[in-house]
Amino acid sequence: MRKSHPIRRAVLAGAATVSGIVLLLSLKPASNPAAASAAGAAPQQTAAAQESPQGGSGAQRTGTRTVTGDVAATQYGNVQVRLTVSGGKIVKAEAVQAPKGGLSDQKTALAVPRLNQEAVAAQSARIDAVSGATYTSGGYTKSLQSALDKVKSGEAKGGSAGGSSSSGSGSGSAPSSGSGSGSGAAQARTVTGKVAETQYGPVQVRVTVSGGKVTKAQAVQAPEGGLSGQKTALAVPRLNQEAVAAGSAKIDSVSGATYTSEGYKQSLQSALDQAGG
Amino acid sequence: MTTTLAGGRAARRQTMRRIRPRRSPAVPLLLAVWAGAAAVIWLWWMNTPSIAGTGGRILNAGRITGLLAGYLMALVVLQMARVPALERRVGSDRVARWHAMSGRYTLCLVLAHVFLIMWGYALQAGKSLGDIVQQTIDSINQLPDMGKAAVGTGLLVVIGLVSIGPVRRRMPYDTWYHVHLFTYAAVFLTFWHQITTGNDFAVEPLAKTFWYGLYGAVTALVLWYRIVTPIRLNLKHRMRVEAVIEETPGIVSVLIGGRKLHRMGAEAGQFFRWRFLAPGMRFSSHPYSLSAAPRPGLLRITVKAIGDHSARLRELEPGTRVWAEGPYGALTAARRSRGKVLLVAGGVGITPMRALFETLPGAAGDITLLYRANSTQDLALWDELAKIADERGARLMYAVNSPDGERPDISAESLRRKIADIDRHDVFMCGPPGFAQSVYEALRGAGVPARRIHHESFEM
Numbered sequence: 001m002r003k004s005h006p007i008r009r010a011v012l013a014g015a016a017t018v019s020g021i022v023l024l025l026s027l028k029p030a031s032n033p034a035a036a037s038a039a040g041a042a043p044q045q046t047a048a049a050q051e052s053p054q055g056g057s058g059a060q061r062t063g064t065r066t067v068t069g070d071v072a073a074t075q076y077g078n079v080q081v082r083l084t085v086s087g088g089k090i091v092k093a094e095a096v097q098a099p100k101g102g103l104s105d106q107k108t109a110l111a112v113p114r115l116n117q118e119a120v121a122a123q124s125a126r127i128d129a130v131s132g133a134t135y136t137s138g139g140y141t142k143s144l145q146s147a148l149d150k151v152k153s154g155e156a157k158g159g160s161a162g163g164s165s166s167s168g169s170g171s172g173s174a175p176s177s178g179s180g181s182g183s184g185a186a187q188a189r190t191v192t193g194k195v196a197e198t199q200y201g202p203v204q205v206r207v208t209v210s211g212g213k214v215t216k217a218q219a220v221q222a223p224e225g226g227l228s229g230q231k232t233a234l235a236v237p238r239l240n241q242e243a244v245a246a247g248s249a250k251i252d253s254v255s256g257a258t259y260t261s262e263g264y265k266q267s268l269q270s271a272l273d274q275a276g277g
Numbered sequence: 278m279t280t281t282l283a284g285g286r287a288a289r290r291q292t293m294r295r296i297r298p299r300r301s302p303a304v305p306l307l308l309a310v311w312a313g314a315a316a317v318i319w320l321w322w323m324n325t326p327s328i329a330g331t332g333g334r335i336l337n338a339g340r341i342t343g344l345l346a347g348y349l350m351a352l353v354v355l356q357m358a359r360v361p362a363l364e365r366r367v368g369s370d371r372v373a374r375w376h377a378m379s380g381r382y383t384l385c386l387v388l389a390h391v392f393l394i395m396w397g398y399a400l401q402a403g404k405s406l407g408d409i410v411q412q413t414i415d416s417i418n419q420l421p422d423m424g425k426a427a428v429g430t431g432l433l434v435v436i437g438l439v440s441i442g443p444v445r446r447r448m449p450y451d452t453w454y455h456v457h458l459f460t461y462a463a464v465f466l467t468f469w470h471q472i473t474t475g476n477d478f479a480v481e482p483l484a485k486t487f488w489y490g491l492y493g494a495v496t497a498l499v500l501w502y503r504i505v506t507p508i509r510l511n512l513k514h515r516m517r518v519e520a521v522i523e524e525t526p527g528i529v530s531v532l533i534g535g536r537k538l539h540r541m542g543a544e545a546g547q548f549f550r551w552r553f554l555a556p557g558m559r560f561s562s563h564p565y566s567l568s569a570a571p572r573p574g575l576l577r578i579t580v581k582a583i584g585d586h587s588a589r590l591r592e593l594e595p596g597t598r599v600w601a602e603g604p605y606g607a608l609t610a611a612r613r614s615r616g617k618v619l620l621v622a623g624g625v626g627i628t629p630m631r632a633l634f635e636t637l638p639g640a641a642g643d644i645t646l647l648y649r650a651n652s653t654q655d656l657a658l659w660d661e662l663a664k665i666a667d668e669r670g671a672r673l674m675y676a677v678n679s680p681d682g683e684r685p686d687i688s689a690e691s692l693r694r695k696i697a698d699i700d701r702h703d704v705f706m707c708g709p710p711g712f713a714q715s716v717y718e719a720l721r722g723a724g725v726p727a728r729r730i731h732h733e734s735f736e737m
Contacts, residue, residue, distance in 0.1 A: 026676070
């Protein structure tokens, strides 16, 4: 039955907690908040989206080409990044391959759209890993770096780049993701919807259509920063899943992210209109 | 008049038990709690590769405090689930002190979490600390389950406020207790936003499963031990007031009859939480120790009329139905590690000591009871104590104030003088906090190691 000292105990507990948290935070590497300011990349993405091909001819005209990075093997599967480069700038990044199955599906859905945005925003492979998808992020960064290297070497050779540079035939509309290792490539194509403006920022959806079915939906743009970033992270993966499941724009809004959901649906509808027409 | 409840068969059986000290599971439990906290921190660590800017730092401090608060919240509720391992092995008093301590700490973490997260969001959105109120309102309106979380947090703050010492002392115990029950609602309301907005649970389905598991297990334990177990106990034993007996002025014994009461598993030194289904008493339950080893058809509690509730016990009609929860408490023979035992009772603290005096295993001369009271008239249950001492060959001593009001001398020296080998005794003690503290110091001075002084204290 020791004497208790409530004040001393409270001060000790408080000091220990604060110093523990400060220690934990200081042990984590600091990163450039470039990802958060990806808003600056929006115009480029929009440009990319407009050029984003039904056929390759439009892309050819503006000197746009795609370069695919090396496959990076991770613990959960392969990651491979394809870049669309226009006027020396990355206007679009996408994952041709990413881990699949069970848990990995969710993580990929969560991480890849963010990594794509970050790559366009940073114009380099110095991008932040997505928390919870560390391995995928690492593989993505590796493949991205190799794609960037190819872009550079391609420029040095005067534009006749190696890699899988798009020739402007039908293959410009190659699959943008998933297992698309070539077999189903002919039927699959990606269509990007119109930008839908919402109160918190623009939303733009890209769908991959294969054999008349929506096989993938992703947000090329979504509200960023602070609370909006939180909501995007919360809503977009779900909306993507719903869009694929429904195969139409008749999907449920994610509660708490109504504006983003509405914008998503609008852009999705426009993408589906284009795909159908 | 005195009631003599000595010589029951159950009591005799208890005196025959061998001495085998049982360790309190407190240390392994505390280690498990710390390991869980480390796992929660690790979850954050694995899901956070890097931190961007001041906003990111603040936000991540908010995430850490939030995760820890969510984890501790489950444990705070678990501490009050009346799990037998906690109530009977660690001791109800100690668990209640843990509950108070961790409850305060968790509330502080919750408030820090709210402040840091909102500040972090504001900074990331390019606003300043001044916009934190607007940021909070926006978050409540826009993020899923945040409205519920806000209501829950408000409830927690109210519960925290009424638990502050001075406020609590001015409040009737029943009011305080019923306000406290809102904790369950608060925990329920704040749970959902952890799952729907918590980054770590969104990206780590395994963590989400564990979180559901933690809260699910705590809910199950609360339902089982606070609701199902008492219902089964009372349906089985069907207790009623048999008689109320005035022992000394101000101290009454209540005899409680029922079916197979020796099968309740109650040991000498333990208590039940009693609820008497009489007008004005049915909504409050109070802990009173058994003042005799249970007999097949009879339990006895002995209570000093200090509070509102205990004063009303005197007017209980025989036949009144009794709702009991228990047995609880760890001040039992299992704590003992030595052959020789000193029992120290102050005032009505005699009740558990009386039961132990009768049932603690020991040869003649092994057991000593020291009974402190204001005067010889206040020595409740004295006659039966004398009878037990006689039958068992135990020593019985009392210390009362002298006629001029001078307090008896209970010091290291006087204790050593009376009991020469006191440092080789286990000591069980029950009495008012001031008395217990001074005896504790005297015992330590007389050479009794702290680990052999067994005491229950319900002071926070």
